[in-house]
Amino acid sequence: MKSFLNYIAEIFKGIWSLLTGMKVTAKYFFTPWRNVTQQYPENRDKLVFGERYRGELVMPHNESNEHACTGCGICELNCPNGSIEIISKSIMTEEGKKKRIIDLHIYHLGMCTFCNLCVRSCPSDAISFTHSFEHAYWDRKTMTKVLNQPGSKIMANVKE
Amino acid sequence: MAFEKYDFTPISQSIHQFLLEKMSPMVTTIIEWTIIGVLYLLFVAVFGLFLVYAERKVCAAFQQRLGPMRVGPWGLLQTIADFVKLLMKELIQPKSVDSFLYNLAPFVVIIVPFLTISIIPFAPGLQSLDFDIGVFFVTAVSSVGVIGVLLAGWASNNKYSLIGGMRSGAQIVSYELSVGMSLITMVILAGTMQISEIVNMQRDGWFIFKGHIPAIIAFFVFVVAGTAETNRGPFDLAEAESELTAGFHTEYSGIKFAFFFLAEYINLFIVSAMAVTVFLGGWMPFHIGSWDGFNAIMDFIPGLIWFFLKVFGVIFLIMWFKWTFPRLRIDQILTLEWKYLLPINLFNILLMALVVLMGWHW
Numbered sequence: 113m114k115s116f117l118n119y120i121a122e123i124f125k126g127i128w129s130l131l132t133g134m135k136v137t138a139k140y141f142f143t144p145w146r147n148v149t150q151q152y153p154e155n156r157d158k159l160v161f162g163e164r165y166r167g168e169l170v171m172p173h174n175e176s177n178e179h180a181c182t183g184c185g186i187c188e189l190n191c192p193n194g195s196i197e198i199i200s201k202s203i204m205t206e207e208g209k210k211k212r213i214i215d216l217h218i219y220h221l222g223m224c225t226f227c228n229l230c231v232r233s234c235p236s237d238a239i240s241f242t243h244s245f246e247h248a249y250w251d252r253k254t255m256t257k258v259l260n261q262p263g264s265k266i267m268a269n270v271k272e
Numbered sequence: 273m274a275f276e277k278y279d280f281t282p283i284s285q286s287i288h289q290f291l292l293e294k295m296s297p298m299v300t301t302i303i304e305w306t307i308i309g310v311l312y313l314l315f316v317a318v319f320g321l322f323l324v325y326a327e328r329k330v331c332a333a334f335q336q337r338l339g340p341m342r343v344g345p346w347g348l349l350q351t352i353a354d355f356v357k358l359l360m361k362e363l364i365q366p367k368s369v370d371s372f373l374y375n376l377a378p379f380v381v382i383i384v385p386f387l388t389i390s391i392i393p394f395a396p397g398l399q400s401l402d403f404d405i406g407v408f409f410v411t412a413v414s415s416v417g418v419i420g421v422l423l424a425g426w427a428s429n430n431k432y433s434l435i436g437g438m439r440s441g442a443q444i445v446s447y448e449l450s451v452g453m454s455l456i457t458m459v460i461l462a463g464t465m466q467i468s469e470i471v472n473m474q475r476d477g478w479f480i481f482k483g484h485i486p487a488i489i490a491f492f493v494f495v496v497a498g499t500a501e502t503n504r505g506p507f508d509l510a511e512a513e514s515e516l517t518a519g520f521h522t523e524y525s526g527i528k529f530a531f532f533f534l535a536e537y538i539n540l541f542i543v544s545a546m547a548v549t550v551f552l553g554g555w556m557p558f559h560i561g562s563w564d565g566f567n568a569i570m571d572f573i574p575g576l577i578w579f580f581l582k583v584f585g586v587i588f589l590i591m592w593f594k595w596t597f598p599r600l601r602i603d604q605i606l607t608l609e610w611k612y613l614l615p616i617n618l619f620n621i622l623l624m625a626l627v628v629l630m631g632w633h634w
Contacts, residue, residue, distance in 0.1 A: 123612060130597065137334045137596040149338040 166226040166241040169196075169219050171259035178267045179260055181238035183214030187230035195223035196230055214260055221247060222255040236270050278574040280397035308400050312389060316538050321351040323537040327591060334595040361526035366429065369523065373427035378524065378531035380420030385538035387413045392545045393471055395555045395576040406467035407459055410546055411452045414501065417539070418444040421503075421510065424532070425520040436519025439602055440503055440510030446609040447507075450497035453617040457490040457624045458483070458550045461633065471554035478553035482634045486624040491551045493613055493620070495589065498543035500605070502536060505594035509602060544586035548579065552586075555579040 140146075150159060173179050183200040197218040205211050217239075231239055239259065249255055287307075291300040325340070325348065332339030340347030365374065391406050393399040403409050418441055425437015461483045462470045473479075480487045500507040511519030521532040548554060555575030559567045600608065627633050 123616075133596045134592060137592065140336050141330075141333045141592075144333060147333075147336050147338055149332075149336075151338070151341060 161243040165243050165245075166228055167243045167245040168221065168241065168247065169224065169230065169239055169259065170242050171217060171239050173261055173264055174267070177261060177264045179238055179264050180236045180267050180270045181214045181217060181260060182236055182266060182270060183212055183217075184235065186233050186235060187239060190229045190233040192227065192229065193223050193225060195220040195225075213266060217259040219257045219259050220255065221257060222252060238270075278396060278576070280395055282397075284397060312386060312400075316385065316389065316534070319541060320534040320537045321355060323540060323587070324354070324533070325351045326587070327537070330588065330591045331595050334592070355530065358526055358530040363526045363528060366523050368429045370427040370429065373423050374523075375528075377420050377424035377427060378528040380423060381417055381535045382420075382531045384414060384417040384420070385535055385542055387416075388542045389538065389545075391467055392542065393467055393549060393554055394579055395574065398576070399468060402466065402468045404464070404466045407455050407465040407470070407550070410542075411448065411455060414451075414539075414542070415444065415448050417535070420535075421520050424524070428520070428523040430523055432516040432518075433520050433522050436510045436516045436522070440520060442602065443503070443507060443510065443605055444501055446606060447497045447500040447613075450493055450609060450613045450617055451501055453614075453621060454490040454494040454497065455546075455550060457486060457617070457621050460621065460624050460628055461487065467549060471549060471556065474553040474556050477559065477634055478551065478556065480551045483624065483627065484633065486620050486627055487551065489616065489620045490624070491547065493617055494547055494551070495543075495586070497609075497613060498547065499590050499593055500609075502539040502543055502590075504536065504540060505590060506597035506600050507605060508594075509599055509605065540587060540590060541583065544583045544590065545579075547586045548582040552582045 152159070171179050171181060183198060185198040185200070188194075188196045188198045197216075197220075198214065199216040199218065200212050201215040202210055202212055226241070228241065231241060247255070288300070288304065291303055295303070328350070329339040329347075340350035343350040343353050365371070388410055390401045391399065391403065391409055393402075401409075421440045421444070422437045425433045425435075425440070428434070458470075458479055459465055461479060462473055464470060464473075470479075474482070480491055483490075499505045503510045509519075510516075511521070516522070521529055524532060555578050557567075557570035557573060557575070557578050559570060
């Protein structure tokens with residue numbers, strides 16, 4: 113008798129759990145304004161990105177053309193497929209000390225897997241990822257980018 | 273009643289008379305057969321394509337996507353483009369298949385919906401075959417499809433296809449029983465197997481209301497078993513994409529694949545149409561007791577529209593199942609049938625017999 117009651121209870125429990133699932137999908141079905149699909153070429157101006165979307169590596173510069181890169185080369189060491197090349201140079205500071213600064217921060221977009229290791233390992237938060245994603249080029253040479261702008265300097269408050 | 277004005281009988285009668293005046297009875301019959309055949313072919317092709325489109329849109333909405341949007345407005349021409357592509361594809365036949373059976377299987381599969389669709393009453397006077405064993409005919413013919421599936425699985429000479437075909441065989445043979453029994457439940461209530469008679473008896477109330485509790489149980493058993501019989505939804509383990517590539521139709525390409533695909537969707541329509549005919553009053557309008565004003569408005573809508581509204585309702589329900597529930601394992605499928613649906617069904621037949629015997633229905 114007990115097993116028979118169990119059997120009946122099992123049927124109703126099963127139906128209840130199926131109805132629960134159907135309630136969830138029905139909620140999705142009847143709220144089409146919450147759809148996640150974006151129709152890309154048409155909505156190019158107002159594309160919505162996920163906050164952590166990784167499009168292209170950049171080095172943010174402020175208004176006076178200054179960046180935070182010390183040229184330490186940690187990003188180059190951390191890059192798993194060698195898409196970053198750091199070329200540094202030595203200069204003499206006003207106090208007469210020798211100092212190593214960044215000359216060229218070269219980024220090979222074509223080799224990048226967008227793993228974010230460079231950004232996470234950077235001690236001075238000098239590089240970050242933007243949302244730009246249209247990376248189709250006619251010439252492979254254009255995919256090699258120099259991230260520090262010509263004539264840029266390191267910010268004064270960056271610790272070495 | 274008011275809906276007689278939408279009866280199609282005068283139209284078919286006038287065509288019949290017109291042809292008889294011009295030609296001999298023999299030629300008339302042949303021409304009429306041809307017309308009906310062409311009409312069904314057109315209907316199956318167009319409705320099948322539409323169902324594929326509807327399925328993709330409904331599935332997208334369930335998954336918070338948009339579905340096809342590019343080909344035509346709202347992607348309306350997408351399935352036509354797909355179909356043209358399938359027509360132009362090369363028919364590849366693997367080297368070691370059983371050639372005769374391999375080529376026969378798609379036709380066996382596609383013949384079934386054509387046979388079954390012929391007894392479905394679309395509207396008053398719009399039914400080409402009206403046997404007095406209509407319900408029996410449906411259950412008998414619809415189980416021929418499994419032969420096509422088994423043939424396809426066997427003749428492909430491919431492990432995945434064979435597993436898919438065998439699974440499908442086990443599944444359909446089991447679920448035939450539930451489909452048949454839930455229909456028998458309603459036949460007990462109707463007292464006849466003739467489809468037109470069954471629809472006529474629902475003039476003053478659909479069977480799902482007339483037969484209340486046992487009818488509702490039978491309806492749900494029928495929808496579940498029908499979903500299983502069309503190899504759809506949570507019961508699509510015959511083609512289980514993740515494990516069997518495409519199951520029994522893995523080796524088919526081009527138009528032969530399209531046959532399997534089309535047959536699946538027309539079977540979906542047929543299961544829904546049978547559910548509508550037997551449980552939801554066929555093309556009969558929705559009436560509430562003695563609300564004469566309301567009933568008159570409902571009568572104003574043609575039977576054809578009523579029929580398709582209800583069919584789309586049931587199709588939506590079945591699609592809802594498909595895009596909500598995860599696929600069942602083969603043992604779970606057989607457990608569901610033999611341990612749950614069958615006992616429920618047997619009990620339900622008994623209940624319905626009691627209800628009819630005691631006159632507890634409306």
